[in-house]
Amino acid sequence: MFGTGPTGSHSKDVEPMHALFIYPEFPKTFWSYEKILELVNRKVLLPPLGMVTVAALLPHEWEIKLVDRNVREVKAEEWAWAELVIISGMIVQKDDMAVQIARAKQRNLPVAVGGPFASSTPDAPELDLADFKILDEGEITLPMFIEALERGETGGRYSAEGDKPDVTATPIPRFDLLQLDAYDSMSVQFSRGCPFNCEFCDIIVLYGRKPRTKTPEQLVAELQSLYDLGWRRSVFLVDDNFIGNKRNAKLLLPEIRKFQEERGYPFSFSTEASVDLADDEEMMRMMHDARFEKVFLGIETPDEASLETARKVQNTRNPLDAAVDRITANGIGVMAGFIIGFDGERDGAGQRIVEFVTRTGIPAAMMGMLQALPKTALWARLEEEGRLIQGEDAAKGVNQTNLLNFKPTRPIRDIANEYVDAFCALYEPNAYMDRVYSYYLKMAAPRWKAAPKAPSWVDIRALAIVVWRQGIKRNTRGRFWRYMIGMARNNPAVLEQFLVMLAHNEHFIEYRSIVQREIREQVEALPPEEPTAQKELLPA
Numbered sequence: 262m263f264g265t266g267p268t269g270s271h272s273k274d275v276e277p278m279h280a281l282f283i284y285p286e287f288p289k290t291f292w293s294y295e296k297i298l299e300l301v302n303r304k305v306l307l308p309p310l311g312m313v314t315v316a317a318l319l320p321h322e323w324e325i326k327l328v329d330r331n332v333r334e335v336k337a338e339e340w341a342w343a344e345l346v347i348i349s350g351m352i353v354q355k356d357d358m359a360v361q362i363a364r365a366k367q368r369n370l371p372v373a374v375g376g377p378f379a380s381s382t383p384d385a386p387e388l389d390l391a392d393f394k395i396l397d398e399g400e401i402t403l404p405m406f407i408e409a410l411e412r413g414e415t416g417g418r419y420s421a422e423g424d425k426p427d428v429t430a431t432p433i434p435r436f437d438l439l440q441l442d443a444y445d446s447m448s449v450q451f452s453r454g455c456p457f458n459c460e461f462c463d464i465i466v467l468y469g470r471k472p473r474t475k476t477p478e479q480l481v482a483e484l485q486s487l488y489d490l491g492w493r494r495s496v497f498l499v500d501d502n503f504i505g506n507k508r509n510a511k512l513l514l515p516e517i518r519k520f521q522e523e524r525g526y527p528f529s530f531s532t533e534a535s536v537d538l539a540d541d542e543e544m545m546r547m548m549h550d551a552r553f554e555k556v557f558l559g560i561e562t563p564d565e566a567s568l569e570t571a572r573k574v575q576n577t578r579n580p581l582d583a584a585v586d587r588i589t590a591n592g593i594g595v596m597a598g599f600i601i602g603f604d605g606e607r608d609g610a611g612q613r614i615v616e617f618v619t620r621t622g623i624p625a626a627m628m629g630m631l632q633a634l635p636k637t638a639l640w641a642r643l644e645e646e647g648r649l650i651q652g653e654d655a656a657k658g659v660n661q662t663n664l665l666n667f668k669p670t671r672p673i674r675d676i677a678n679e680y681v682d683a684f685c686a687l688y689e690p691n692a693y694m695d696r697v698y699s700y701y702l703k704m705a706a707p708r709w710k711a712a713p714k715a716p717s718w719v720d721i722r723a724l725a726i727v728v729w730r731q732g733i734k735r736n737t738r739g740r741f742w743r744y745m746i747g748m749a750r751n752n753p754a755v756l757e758q759f760l761v762m763l764a765h766n767e768h769f770i771e772y773r774s775i776v777q778r779e780i781r782e783q784v785e786a787l788p789p790e791e792p793t794a795q796k797e798l799l800p801a
């Protein structure tokens with residue numbers, strides 16, 4: 262993210278500015294869930310938390326407008342109003358980032374860029390036209406930028422040179438800048454960094470391996486700010502590993518629970534965590550009691566050799582199926598990420614993922630082909646081995662339809678075909694329904710009691726559409742009603758969650774054909790004899 266820091270409290274001598282924040286558009290991917298968003302009348306899943314955090318860090322006198330391009334276009338009067346344009350984004354947003362920078366420069370506006378893409382590849386051609394590059398975490402680099410403006414400088418690059426800021430001074434993000442009704446979920450951040458050392462991970466490069474957390478009071482104040490703005494739905498804790506610092510997570514959770522109890526459990530939380538969550542009964546209980554309904558686990562693959570190759574050894578300590586079951590039995594729904602294309606991977610990796618997902622029942626299993634991200638240990642190793650596929654698209658970021666950006670140790674076509682087959686098997690509509698049903702039968706009933714809330718028209722409409730499509734129109738109708746009745750009889754407490762997951766089928770049905778088409782097109786465009794990495798690179 263652009264960053265965070267105490268600059269908001271001291272405005273110094275910079276003339277108050279009109280700063281236009283632009284958050285670039287994401288390409289449509291598996292993660293954008295358009296069909297689900299359409300159902301519930303929202304535009305985007307999550308807000309640009311990094312940008313609203315940066316907004317809170319700038320001098321209070323500055324006037325700020327924020328346009329999330331995933332919600333709407335920048336208006337002519339906003340361009341005319343702006344004196345400075347601030348753009349931040351991730352690798353997958355780089356194309357639109359370049360477009361927005363160019364539009365600002367056509368209007369002779371100074372442009373500052375930051376965020377994960379600028380921090381990892383500040384010399385990327387997409388950023389060439391930007392005047393200021395504010396890299397790394399902003400607690401450190403935003404004050405440098407403000408000081409440069411005070412000196413009248415018109416360009417520069419500010420880097421934290423490896424320093425990691427204390428996040429306990431980070432102010433409450435400016436959630437008021439967001440068009441709240443456009444988002445499905447709000448987000449907050451408790452910690453940055455992760456203690457593990459996965460070879461492909463850029464989080465530990467950006468934020469370090471010593472997790473830094475906010476204080477419980479800080480995070481509760483952020484929740485209160487959302488509550489005061491009228492937010493009453495889901496909140497995603499964007500931490501890459503919420504339990505990276507277990508002690509501090511356990512200090513936070515009772516405070517969230519108290520906040521929730523006093524207000525009738527207005528928020529349902531989700532987050533990301535490492536698989537060792539399953540070893541900590543106390544943590545799972547505390548999360549459930551605070552109403553954490555979902556957790557995303559980076560399982561990556563059930564193949565132990567691949568996990569070791571990827572240095573994801575924490576996933577090899579205990580059986581992964583049992584870990585998923587324990588978390589589910591604690592009333593927390595598991596979502597999981599899977600990767601195919603590791604070095605030394607044996608044929609059939611895709612099928613083994615399908616078997617694992619089917620066995621555990623995980624409804625939302627995200628799959629991608631391994632991507633080397635700039636500055637990661639994987640990138641460095643592949644570069645040294647001469648295996649990166651160089652060129653303008655070397656770093657594409659994780660997207661469900663990107664082929665690997667390096668020469669793998671088995672034919673890329675085999676990996677791509679296995680990937681398409683696995684993806685299509687996982688999201689075949691009947692198989693998906695079977696899995697969701699088996700999963701929610703195992704799910705523990707919630708112990709928290711949310712205040713009763715009348716369903717909105719949007720909810721009723723969404724329900725009617727799902728019932729019409731899955732329960733009447735399609736040939737899934739038999740299963741749909743059998744499973745609805747089965748769930749109502751056997752585990753009625755989770756019926757609503759079950760229905761929501763069934764609704765996700767709307768997205769998967771469409772996305773399945775997109776994945777198939779886009780990957781097949783790329784495979785057809787490959788040179789006839791795509792070389793694989795040298796045999797001697799294969800681990801013993």
Ligand code: SF4
Nearest residue numbers: 455457458459462501
């Ligand atoms: S557990 Fe997740 S966040 Fe931590 S290093 Fe591994 S991939 Fe990165």
